[in-house]
Amino acid sequence: MPPAAHGTAAPRFALVAGEASGDLLAGHLLDALRQRWPGLEAVGIGGAEMAARGFEAWWPVEKLSVRGYLEVLARLPELLRLRRRLGDRLLAERPDLFIGVDAPDFNFDLEVRLRTAGVRTLHFVSPSFWAWRPEKLAKLRRAADHVLCLFPFEPELLAEAGIAATYVGHPLASAIPLVPDRAAARHALGIPDGVPVVALLPGSRAAEVEHLAGRFLRAAARISQAQADVRFLLPAVPHLLARVETAVRASGLGPAVTVLRGQSHAALAACDVTLIASGTATLEAALFKRPMVIAYAMPRLSYRLMRRQRQLPWVGLPNVLCAPRAWLRRPTGMTAWQAADRPDAPFVVPELLQDAATPEALARAVLDWLAAPAKMAALEARFRDLHEELRRDTARLATDAIETLLAR
Structure with missing residues (x-):
């Protein structure tokens, strides 16, 4: 398909999302794009949220939903073949703009190939170079004509690396109400008022469920032993x-656990505390103003390799976003390991990672929240401030940036 003539026809976009959180973000972006260009075409790799907006998925998002060095290595030949086939098809059809939605390990090399061949490229969601793997900046500079950033401190850091970027706010901050309706969520899920509720969110990837679901359920059993009325x-x-x-x-x-098909937002709206895997879901929990215990575990070698790349003391977005801005820059003369292990780092919610994420420790941290209503109220106020900081007219800011890029 030849490129659309700008100003005379709706543009054709290609998008790639690599996991459930990217699918959700891309869905919100597609809503904004269709408001600006009602007749647009959108194709590539995506999931259910994107399909609901008329996206044509050439491959499903599950093809890319893999995390960790060893897990990626096991599927590397398949992923490389998929990226080559996708790149061949995009170069043949020449979309007006390629939008890589997060998934930098898959999207950056694809973007470099497309951009070198004259296809405009946009990366939606800056890689967390300020937290780990700062070498990604060099590749991002070659990959993207422009970057849409979710967090307010990112464009300044990217500009220092010579990368054009726009802060657009986080789409979830507009999608999630400032004051979630807990009573309505509980009524919809059949939960009586006054019953303490813990949401268990072990992740959306198979590897995450494998390494965390069992720990979370064993922690739930210990919580039930200590407080029998918890759902x-x-x-x-x-x-x-x-x-x-x-x-x-x-x-x-038994009946103490209700498994929901999707409905993570309903669970977060209804709960008092969540035990949650590190990732975008922790930001969703913060926007729902919920206290949380962040956990993560993966194969030991993968964890050791990833830990060497850490730049900050935290892995959870709520802790990163609530930290003083100065903490996002490594002090001069300090190694990455020293920056990641600073004992004075301020945490607003606990993080239990790898060997520390035992069922006993997870249960104890959840019970500590349930026993501290004043602390929970203070955290809710801090998360409301964060919500207002991230709440921007994302649709207008994103499509303005895209329109400017298309007009070049």
């Missing part, structure tokens, strides 16, 4: 629903 909600993405249900049956928790 648990466990949202599962559709393609992992059967695996999650099997784990719940094996846990012996």
Whole structure:
């Protein structure tokens, strides 16, 4: 398909999202794009959220949903073949703009190839170079004509590296209400008022569920032993629903756990505390103003390799975004390991990673929240401030930047 003539026809966009969170972000972006260009065409790799906006998925998002060095290595030949086939097709069809939605390990090399061949490229979601793997900046500079940033401090840091960027706010900050309706969410899920509720969110990838679901359920069993009236909600993405249900049956928790098909936002709106895997879901929990315990675990070698790349003391977005801005820059003369291990780092929510994420420790951290209503109220106020900082007219800011890029 030849490129559209700008100003005379709706543009054709190609998008690639690499996991459930990227699919959600891309869905919000497609809403904004269709407001600006009602007749646009959008193709590439995506999931259910994108499909609901008329996106034509050549491959499903699950093809790219993999995390960790060892897990990627096992599927590397398949992923490389997919990227080559996708690149060949995009070069043949020449979209007006390619939009890589996060997934930098897959998208950056694809963007470099397309941009070198004259296809405009936009990267939506700056890689977390300020947290780990700062070498990604050099590749991003070659990959993207422009970057849309979700967080307010990122454009300045990118400009220092010679990368054009625009802060557009976070789409989730507009999609999630400033004051979530907990009573309505509980009514919809059949949960009586006054019953303490813990949402268990072990992740949307198969590897995350494998390494975290069992720990979370064993933690839930310990919480139930300490406080028998606690109810648990466990949202599962559709393609992992059967695996999650099997784990719940094996846990012996019975009716104390309700498995939901999707509905993570309903679970976060209804809960008092969430036990949650590190990732975009932790930001969603913060926007729902919920106290949380952040956990993560992966194969030991993968964790050791990733830990060497860390630049900050935190992995959870709520801790990063609530930290003083000065903490996002490594002090002169300090190594990455020293910056990541600073003992005076301020945490607004606890993080339990790898060996520290034992069922006993997870349960204790959740119970600490349930026993501290004043601390929970203070955190809710801090998260409301964060919500207002991230709440921008994302649709206008993003499409203005894209229109400017298309007009070049």
